[in-house]
Amino acid sequence: MGGGGGLWELCRNAAAVPSPAQRGRVRVGASGARGLDDPLARIVGAVRAATGVDFSHYTPATLRRRIERRMRAAGLTTMDGYAALLDRDHGEAAGLCKEMLFAVTRFFRDEAAFRVLAGRAVEGLMAGREGPGAIRVWVCGCATGEEAYSIAILFAEARERLGRDDGVTILATDIDRRALELASLGAYSDAIAEEVSPERLARFFVRQGERYTVAPDIRRTVDFAPHDVTRDPPLTGIALVSCRNLLIHRDPPERRGILERFRQALRPDGFLFLGTGETPDGLEPDFHLLEPRATLLRRSPPPPPSS
Ligand SMILES: C[S@@+](CC[C@H](N)C(=O)[O-])C[C@H]1O[C@@H](n2cnc3c(N)ncnc32)[C@H](O)[C@@H]1O
Incomplete structure (x- = not known):
């Protein structure tokens, strides 16, 4: 986008830094401490699987706020219900990802x-x-x-x-x-x-x-x-x-x-x-x-x- 070659040259030359993932993250995640039973973890895991974007280090309050907005739009009242919706409807993960990244x-x-x-x-x-x-x-x-x-x-x-x-x-x-x-x-x-x-x-x-x-x-x-x-x-x-x-x-x-x-x-x-x-x-x-x-x-x- 534009003359991005220079940017990627910089990226390639940059020393790789261990990411939080490589250093053993996952506080909220499919394999994380909260485990598969936690609807928030299931939701984050489903978005990561569908879009590659990992929101596991967003604060729980931010996650909840954005998820609740999507829940209201879908007429749902529980996180479990919303996690089940993500399992059924793969397009919803993209919608939630968009909501999470929404840039003001x-x-x-x-x-x-x-x-x-x-x-x-x-x-x-x-x-x-x-x-x-x-x-x-x-x-x-x-x-x-x-x-x-x-x-x-x-x-x-x-x-x-x-x-x-x-x-x-x-x-x-x-x-x-x-x-x-x-x-x-x-x-x-x-x-x-x-x-x-x-x-x-x-x-x-x-x-x-x-x-x-x-x-x-x-x-x-x-x-x-x-x-x-x-x-x-x-x-x-x-x-x-x-x-x-x-x-x-x-x-x-x-x-x-x-x-x-x-x-x-x-x-x-x-x-x-x-x-x-x-x-x-x-x-x-x-x-x-x-x-x-x-x-x-x-x-x-x-x-x-x-x-
Ligand atoms: C709230 S907006 C802020 C936009 C602008 N910096 C400003 O202050 O007006 C946050 C932006 O960060 C981007 N973002 C979120 N996670 C990111 C990541 N891991 N790497 C790069 N950009 C990210 C989002 O897509 C979004 O465009």
Whole structure:
């Protein structure tokens, strides 16, 4: 999707990291501690078997909420009844998977946080750029693309302010291929006028009837590709990882596993941009929080060599 070859080259070159599965996970799963009698475990197992997507490390509260929505739609009142429905109707597993991955997203979601990102990370990275293509950004859990394009816009604005030429590649990944297809099109309804300022709409989008399409110079900056952050090797040599509102529904061990992947992906002085309120537990002492409100962290540079 886009020029994704570079992304996959990065993936292939990345060191494989044992996933939580390989380290012996399964808290809720077909073979997990809760066992086959637990309807929640049966449901998670059925979705995994039908779609390959494993929700076993989602918090039980999140799982229940999403399952209950599907139960109501099917006129069912018990988890057992819903587990039995999944056994009968294989299409339902895909429906539940879609419900679980359902991505609420928007351009510049939490504007204040994006202002902090622009001022404290993007501007500095652009000013200190070492050569063409030198800045690599990974947007993990990019959904339909709004976050990746928002960041591309921040880099374009910094580039214009500093009088620099191109020099940023944004690698945007998600587990949801349908979302990636939409992201790749870069075409959005005119409702985005509520999220994007008139100046940015005029400069970075092309109006086509009822839709706004991302301008070619912004679209060119972003590659989209499928990637499961809990299983696939992390990317490497990344200056900025943005992963917003993906950690929030996970249990602490899985959150720590994902954060560890980001630590491995980032350059020694790289930035990590999480969703507002998402806790970066487990990253100390390698990272320090630059701005708590925006959950913007920086990897600490290595200590100077001793003389
Ligand atoms: C709530 S949306 C957040 C979208 C965007 N980051 C934002 O903050 O507006 C979470 C996204 O993470 C994706 N996701 C869930 N599990 C994932 C995984 N294991 N690997 C990669 N992406 C995942 C979902 O498909 C969804 O698009």
